[in-house]
Amino acid sequence: MKQIIKYTLALSFAFTITSCAKLVDEVNPTHILDASNAFKTIENYEAGLNGAYAQLRSVNTYGRNQSVIPDMMSDNLSESPENLPQGTRGMVDWVYAADNGAVEGGWLGLYAVINATNVVINGIDALTTPANQKTANRIKGQALALRAWLHFDLLKWFANNYERNSNEAGVPIMTTVSSQNPNLRPSRATVKEVYDRIFADLNEALRLLGDVDRAINTAARRVNIDVTAVNAMLARISLYAGQDADAIRFATNVINALPLATRAQFPGIWRDDNAAEVAWAIRFNPGEGGPALEVYSPAGNDRASFDASPDMVALYDQTNDVRFNSYMASGFSTRAPRPANRFIPIKYLGKGNNRDGVVDFKVLRTGEMFLIRAEARQRSGDQTGALQDLNTLRAARIANFMPGTESGAALTQAIANERRRELFLEGHRWFDLKRTTRTINRQNCRPPATQCSLASNSNKWTWPIPTPELNANPNMTQNAGY
Known part of the structure; x- marks a missing residue:
């Protein structure tokens, strides 16, 4: 964990000076660098939260790794002759090892943002008073939700098993500020322990964000985490964890709060003309790259x-x-x-x-919530409800759609196919395959690609713990096969 500590501050600093200062509507967020920089006002902590959000545009987070690499690594895309050798080359062909730059960047980049959230979470209470309690709730609630979400992102890549009570190795849980624990070298928590922390943070975030001083988002842009976004997070994470009743409940909360986009609205979502059905999006500004530029x-x-x-x-x-x-x-x-x-x-x-x-x-949308609820209902034995959700989504997207009548295995496959249609290039396909079928057979697999199929028993479904982390922390263990 010393490696995490060493790099989180460096990454925070690098990203802050290159990107955060460009946000015209945000206070300079250099305060995220170190908790020893005495925060004197609640506004300082809001600046720190803004700095954490800003880091989500890095290629190591939602500028690439959490957005489009899961599609690049799957069967959704065919590599073209126009592609050039780049940092994702090993990812596309599944030939990455513990010294792969994208893997190391993914590990360090996510922990850097977690460190920024911990500065806010661990310090804001000292400046909270009855007069500013609702403001503090708004800031701390978002930081808690973001910390939980990023631990889940890490779990998806670096854990082999997503079961709620799995005792297999997960990832280190970081709840303190790196600079305050320079000698901390924790071992990997179990998957169950990581989920325990995630759900505790998200439930506390729900409580805090239910009592705030002002609206967190506008109808036109939803780039901050509010109650609806937390419900959407809980729906997705519950589905992965196999908690179907919770997945249904939280997905329903989002569906009731954010109706599906109409067919007239839908194309505008992807041009930022509207925020119809968007529960949470990562803001990208000119000069800061974009989520799919490597596609x-x-x-x-x-x-x-x-x-x-x-x-x-x-x-x-x-x-x-x-x-x-x-x-x-x-x-x-x-x-x-x-x-x-x-x-x-x-x-x-x-x-x-x-x-x-x-x-x-767009990280979280209502379209996904219908698919989460359909899958959870199908797994729970409610085929009628699952089919109703699937047909509702298909009718919203497809003109002249005639309701489907699938059941059993055909309904399971229809839900999986609809996830692939609906969530193309939104960072889902690799993980959907990992948590279900665990096989890839690529069509039109051609040079420069060198690998066309991935077996269910391949160790490549789980990323390796980066070499620098292993070298710095004697308590860290590697994933099988690396």
Whole structure:
């Protein structure tokens, strides 16, 4: 853990000076660097929270690793001849080892943001008074939810088992500020212990965010964590943990709060023209990259490093499904057209009419909540409810949709197929495969790709603990096969 401590402050500092200062509507968040920098006001802690949010735009977090790498590593995308050797090369071909830069960046990047949340969580109570209690609730509640969410992100990559009460190795739980514990070298908590911490933080966040001084988001942009976002977090995490009753309950809370987008609204979600059904998004600003630039970079070089895979394309009703033209385009280019048989991902083309790849990344949406509830109901034996949820989502996306009648194994597969359609390029496919079927067979697998299939028993489903972390912390253990 000494490696985490060493790098979290460095990453916080680097990101702060390059990105956070550009947020015109945020206080300078350099206070996230060290708890010893005496925070003198509640506003200082809000600046620290803003700094934590800002770090989510890093390529080590939602600028790449948590947003599009899960699709790049799966069967949703086909690597194109336009792709160049880059940091994700080993990820796409599943040849990463403990010294892989993207793996190390993913570990350190997430812990850096967790460290920033701990500065807020552990210090704000000292400045909380009856007069500013609701303000403190708003700030601390968001920090708690973010800390929980990022521990879950780490668990998805570095743990092999997602069962709620698993005693297999999870990840270290960080609840203190790195600079205050320079000699801390904790071992990996069990998966159960990580879940215990996650659910405790999220339940406390729900309590605090239910009593705040002002609205956290606007109808036009939902880039901060509020009660609805926490419910959405709890729905997804409960599904992974196998807590189906909780997944149904929390997903229902979001569905009741945020109706599905209409077909007229849906394309605008991906251009930031509206925030219909968005529970939480990561803000991206000009000059700070974008969530999918390593998939398709429309500005400048117009490089499409990946195409939608043939079986991905075939899943859609290309005439009636609003998602098809919102997510991909045949032969698309900002310069000379590409061959019509190449379907270019355009989901993150840019805000409005821009084509710079800079657009907010939608982390949690109501569409996912219908799929969570459908899957949890199906696993609980409620096939009628599961089919109703599936048909509701399909009818919202597909013009002239005739209600499906699937049951049993066919209904299970239909829900999985709909997750693939709905959540394309939103960071789900790798983990959906990992937690269910655990096999990949890529279509149209061609150079520069070198690996076309991944077996269910491969150790590559779980990332290795980075070498620098192992070297610095004698209590850290490696995952099997590395």
